[in-house]
Amino acid sequence: MSDRIRELRHNLRTPINHILGYCEMLLEDAQEAGREECVENLTKIHAGGKQALSLINRQLSPETTHMGQLDFDCLRRDLAEPLDLILAAGGVLEGQGEVNAADLAKIRSAAERLSSLVEEAVAFEAGPASEPDRTDRETRSAPPPRPNGSGRLLVVDDNDANRDMLRRRLEREGYSVSSAEDGRRALEALRREPADLVLLDIMMPEIDGYEVLRQMKADPELRDIPVIMISALDEVQSVVRCIEMGAEDYLPKPFDPVLLRARIGASLEKKRLRDKEQSLMLNILPASIAEELRTKGSVEPKYFEDVTIVFTDFVGFTLSTEKLAAEDLVWQLDRYFTIFDRIVVRYGLEKLKTIGDSYMFAGGLPQRSPSHPVDAVLAALEMAEQVSRLSGPEGIEPWKIRVGVHTGPVIAGVVGIRKFAFDVWGDTVNYSSRMESSGAANRVNLSERTYSRVKDFFACEPRGKVLTKDKRELDMFFVQGIVPSLLAGAGEGIPPAFLRRYRVYFQKNPPAFPEFLLPAPESASATSDGM
Numbered sequence: 096m097s098d099r100i101r102e103l104r105h106n107l108r109t110p111i112n113h114i115l116g117y118c119e120m121l122l123e124d125a126q127e128a129g130r131e132e133c134v135e136n137l138t139k140i141h142a143g144g145k146q147a148l149s150l151i152n153r154q155l156s157p158e159t160t161h162m163g164q165l166d167f168d169c170l171r172r173d174l175a176e177p178l179d180l181i182l183a184a185g186g187v188l189e190g191q192g193e194v195n196a197a198d199l200a201k202i203r204s205a206a207e208r209l210s211s212l213v214e215e216a217v218a219f220e221a222g223p224a225s226e227p228d229r230t231d232r233e234t235r236s237a238p239p240p241r242p243n244g245s246g247r248l249l250v251v252d253d254n255d256a257n258r259d260m261l262r263r264r265l266e267r268e269g270y271s272v273s274s275a276e277d278g279r280r281a282l283e284a285l286r287r288e289p290a291d292l293v294l295l296d297i298m299m300p301e302i303d304g305y306e307v308l309r310q311m312k313a314d315p316e317l318r319d320i321p322v323i324m325i326s327a328l329d330e331v332q333s334v335v336r337c338i339e340m341g342a343e344d345y346l347p348k349p350f351d352p353v354l355l356r357a358r359i360g361a362s363l364e365k366k367r368l369r370d371k372e373q374s375l376m377l378n379i380l381p382a383s384i385a386e387e388l389r390t391k392g393s394v395e396p397k398y399f400e401d402v403t404i405v406f407t408d409f410v411g412f413t414l415s416t417e418k419l420a421a422e423d424l425v426w427q428l429d430r431y432f433t434i435f436d437r438i439v440v441r442y443g444l445e446k447l448k449t450i451g452d453s454y455m456f457a458g459g460l461p462q463r464s465p466s467h468p469v470d471a472v473l474a475a476l477e478m479a480e481q482v483s484r485l486s487g488p489e490g491i492e493p494w495k496i497r498v499g500v501h502t503g504p505v506i507a508g509v510v511g512i513r514k515f516a517f518d519v520w521g522d523t524v525n526y527s528s529r530m531e532s533s534g535a536a537n538r539v540n541l542s543e544r545t546y547s548r549v550k551d552f553f554a555c556e557p558r559g560k561v562l563t564k565d566k567r568e569l570d571m572f573f574v575q576g577i578v579p580s581l582l583a584g585a586g587e588g589i590p591p592a593f594l595r596r597y598r599v600y601f602q603k604n605p606p607a608f609p610e611f612l613l614p615a616p617e618s619a620s621a622t623s624d625g626m
Contacts, residue, residue: 104155105298105326107212109254110205111151112349114144114181116260117198117205119352120267125194133193139184140202143177147209148349150174167217174213181206201256246291246363250274251281251307253299261294268356278302282310285317292362295342297326297333305340312341315386319369321362381445381461384517388509396508402459403471403502403545404523406531407435407478410495412452428452431494434481441607442474447519453531457519460507466601468502468548472574475500475539477609483537499530501542529563533571543570551596554578577612585613 118140125133154170185203188194248270252258258274265272273290275281279302285293293311297304304324311317321343326333334345343362346355373385387394409431419427432454439446439456443464447455456474458467475498482496503523509516526542534540546555554575560568581593589608597605 107151110209111148113205113256121194136184136188140181143180146177171213247271249290249293252296278307293322308340321366383461394509399460400504402505403468404527406499406527407454409452410536438474438477442470443606479537480611495536497534498539500545501527502545533561539574541572546572
């Protein structure tokens with residue numbers, strides 16, 4: 096099929112999209128209101144539109160045009176009957192005054208436009224029909240059940256009537272719908288606020304649908320948004336091209352509303368499953384690592400020269416396991432670890448894993464940050480405080496926690512092929528574990544290296560050389576709190592002196608600050624305020 100005939104076929108089908116789309120919405124309203132006379136005439140309009148569409152599809156099919164059997168004068172004569180039916184039934188409805196007059200006017204305008212286009216085709220002997228509404232998108236729907244859709248959809252079409260019909264149709268289905276009149280505005284809208292699904296026309300000025308699709312699939316922020324292409328270009332080549340470029344689906348115009356509904360529902364369901372899968376992946380792996388695994392299928396090991404590793408472990412956990420039922424034990428662990436998870440997120444740190452009653456997290460990976468030793472100690476102090484404040488199970492002594500912290504280099508990577516795990520290796524991990532096992536209940540124990548990095552922020556108690564489990568003597572320090580001078584003038588929020596020093600050292604604001612570390616007001620009791 097030549098480009099001129101393809102464009103003509105596209106343009107002739109555009110007003111039929113409008114006739115069928117507006118008629119179907121009016122039919123739904125009339126059926127729901129029980130207006131039988133209106134239903135009868137709207138059914139005639141709909142039948143006329145379907146007849147006109149069938150004539151155009153047959154007369155301008157690839158087979159017919161390939162065999163040189165085009166007869167535009169015959170097409171004009173054949174279309175006269177359905178067009179007369181549409182205009183006559185529309186006139187009756189206008190006289191009744193019981194249906195939306197604006198939509199009836201759009202149906203009449205579309206019928207007149209179709210007649211004009213056919214006349215132009217006859218006059219120019221199948222030359223390019225005047226550059227009419229380059230439409231694409233249409234939507235119809237059977238009156239019966241209207242499902243409750245959910246999701247944010249973006250309709251992209253340069254034809255006002257197409258956008259209006261599709262938007263109204265989808266809003267009736269329960270979707271939140273926005274629209275864009277060209278490809279450039281569509282991309283701008285998506286970058287401001289990504290949609291759950293894009294319904295994209297192909298033939299548009301400036302940036303056509305193919306280019307919009309290409310740019311979306313090249314953008315990491317947009318490439319996972321499903322796209323359904325809707326166009327009067329229904330040749331196999333167009334379908335194949337769109338699918339190869341990454342479109343979720345393709346619908347020719349005018350399309351069956353039930354099919355449109357099903358395709359949208361299926362595409363959104365696929366996206367929800369992908370989002371759920373991605374969410375589960377992010378619960379296992381850091382975001383940047385998950386993205387590398389998703390795009391490349393593997394993760395290269397990485398060397399981090401400066402990371403703070405923190406281990407926590409509950410004191411007397413083994414004794415608790417002997418006194419608690421299994422479900423109560425798991426419930427208690429979940430209770431504490433959920434609190435730890437929230438603390439780690441607040442301080443911009445990375446949870447690595449839990450092993451039994453041990454909780455392990457890190458600062459400075461996968462995103463490098465100069466403030467990670469201070470942030471990790473703040474988080475560790477908050478964890479210890481939360482554990483000391485929570486009561487244990489009835490009849491069981493409250494749980495206590497040891498926390499060990501060390502700073503140094505690690506190798507990080509993903510291991511496994513089925514159940515992925517992001518892990519770290521190196522002496523830094525071993526030293527951190529030794530800091531934890533050599534600590535004390537509800538205290539944060541630092542290695543000498545971590546102490547040297549945080550001593551300007553925290554008051555620490557030197558412990559001297561401490562013998563570890565592996566018979567090594569290492570210098571260790573218990574954190575006592577914030578350096579007193581940094582608490583001067585403290586009220587609510589982060590103390591000004593602490594904030595100033597943090598900004599000088601790291602050129603940014605602290606992610607959070609434990610409220611219990613603030614000095615109690617003179618009028619209050621000696622006990623520090625809780626969180």
